[in-house]
Amino acid sequence: MTDSQMTGGPTRSWVMVTDADGRSHLESRWTTPETASAAAAAPAAQPAQAA
Numbered sequence: 675m676t677d678s679q680m681t682g683g684p685t686r687s688w689v690m691v692t693d694a695d696g697r698s699h700l701e702s703r704w705t706t707p708e709t710a711s712a713a714a715a716a717p718a719a720q721p722a723q724a725a
Contacts, residue, residue: 682707 684706692698 684704687703687705688700689703690698691701
Protein backbone atom coordinates (compact mmCIF):
# COMPACT_ATOMS: atom_id res chain seq x y z
CA MET A 675 0.00 0.00 0.00
CA THR A 676 1.35 3.42 -0.90
CA ASP A 677 1.45 6.43 1.41
CA SER A 678 -1.33 8.17 -0.52
CA GLN A 679 -3.59 5.11 -0.19
CA MET A 680 -3.02 5.01 3.57
CA THR A 681 -3.82 8.71 3.97
CA GLY A 682 -6.83 8.67 1.65
CA GLY A 683 -5.26 10.90 -0.99
CA PRO A 684 -5.58 10.41 -4.74
CA THR A 685 -3.50 7.66 -6.35
CA ARG A 686 -2.04 7.90 -9.85
CA SER A 687 -1.66 4.78 -11.94
CA TRP A 688 -0.61 4.17 -15.53
CA VAL A 689 -2.56 1.93 -17.92
CA MET A 690 -1.80 0.76 -21.45
CA VAL A 691 -4.55 1.85 -23.85
CA THR A 692 -5.01 0.74 -27.48
CA ASP A 693 -6.57 3.29 -29.81
CA ALA A 694 -9.14 2.45 -32.50
CA ASP A 695 -6.33 2.55 -35.09
CA GLY A 696 -4.38 -0.12 -33.18
CA ARG A 697 -1.69 2.10 -31.65
CA SER A 698 -0.95 1.67 -27.95
CA HIS A 699 0.03 4.35 -25.46
CA LEU A 700 0.15 4.93 -21.72
CA GLU A 701 -2.49 7.01 -19.96
CA SER A 702 -2.44 8.16 -16.36
CA ARG A 703 -5.52 7.65 -14.21
CA TRP A 704 -6.20 9.32 -10.88
CA THR A 705 -8.35 7.50 -8.36
CA THR A 706 -9.49 8.39 -4.87
CA PRO A 707 -10.32 5.73 -2.30
CA GLU A 708 -14.00 5.33 -1.42
CA THR A 709 -15.01 6.25 2.08
CA ALA A 710 -16.98 3.79 4.19
CA SER A 711 -20.09 5.99 4.02
CA ALA A 712 -19.98 6.12 0.19
CA ALA A 713 -19.56 2.34 -0.04
CA ALA A 714 -22.45 1.77 2.36
CA ALA A 715 -24.72 4.11 0.36
CA ALA A 716 -24.14 2.27 -2.94
CA PRO A 717 -26.58 -0.64 -2.34
CA ALA A 718 -29.34 1.82 -1.38
CA ALA A 719 -29.08 3.40 -4.85
CA GLN A 720 -30.35 0.20 -6.50
CA PRO A 721 -34.09 0.02 -7.24
CA ALA A 722 -36.18 -1.93 -4.73
CA GLN A 723 -37.90 -5.10 -5.90
CA ALA A 724 -41.67 -5.32 -5.58
CA ALA A 725 -42.88 -8.04 -3.22
